[in-house]
Amino acid sequence: MVQQFPQILGVFSMLKEGDIGTGGTKRNRENITYWYVRILSPDDFEVQPLNQYHVPSGIKNSVKKSQFLTTYTPEPAYYRMNTVPALESLARKIRQGNEAFANGDLNEAERQFIKALMIDDRNVDANMGLGKVYAEKNEFEKLKKVLETLLSIDEVFVEEQRKRFNEFGISLRKNGYYDESLRYYNKALEFTKKDENLYFNLARVHYERGDRDGCMKSLKNALDLNPSFVEAQKFLSHCERLSA
Known part of the structure; x- marks a missing residue:
């Protein structure tokens, strides 16, 4: 049977010892995280810290199996309890938010969605859901704040x-x-240079900001990826006529 990765292994603890204080007040202290x-592959493990509400949140790191086995200790009771x-509570709140939105x-x-974010303020699905709400409500100042969070989470830019x-x-x-729209498209392009639609949408932002050169450059990038992109062809021809 072929193993499917990634596989959830559960919660593990890591014990670190360190000195606190100086001189006569110096003492050794154990810190458990x-x-x-x-499991990403037979030799690669992904670890992510738990927040105060016991859910994974924060930066994920890849650790080799040899290092993982000597550094981390399984905590099955902690995971279960x-x-x-x-x-489950986080998933339920996100599900209820999506149902209410629908x-x-x-x-x-x-x-x-806000209740979900109280458990994990960097949860992609909860932030995405809240963003959809604010876009639908035309509450763009609030959407900007959600965008700030999403732009700092690399998971947002998976397909x-x-x-x-x-x-x-x-x-x-x-x-x-x-400006906020530009930040999104430029960030997205850090993760993929092969999406002509990103370049096309970036071109529209440049155009509406009055940056015709930036617009034409983005349209040419889109057409390099997809020469038969009709909308981009028409848009570029329009810009070239204005520049003539």
Whole structure:
């Protein structure tokens, strides 16, 4: 049977010893931290710290199996009693938020997504959901704040999330938030240079900011990737006529 990765391994602890104080007050102290662990491959493990609510949140790091086995200790009881219920609560709030959004109850959706973010303020799905609510409500100052969080989370730029997040960039552009929209597209392009739609949307932001050169450059990048991109061809021809 072929193993499928990643696999959730559970919660592990790491014990570190260090000295605190100086001189006569110096003493040794043990510090225990808890980590959510997934197996990425037979030799690679992913560790992510748990926050105060016992859910994984923060920077993920890859650790080789040899280092992992000598550094981390399994905590099955902690995982079962703390992390599993917290993750279930988080997932339930996100699900309820999405259901409320689908039913058009934006206030209830906002409430559930905010409750989810109280458990994990960097959760991608909860932030995405709250962003959808604020975009639908035309509350763009609040959407900007959500965007700040999302721009700092690399997970946003995986394929599925990037397509959803792209809607926020379009919404911000349409409502005059050009700088924020530019930040999104430039950040997204750090993760992929092969999406002609990103370049096309970036070109529209440049155009509406009055930066025709930036617009034309982005359109040419889009057409380099997809020479048959009709909308980009028409847009570039329009810009070239204006510059003639």
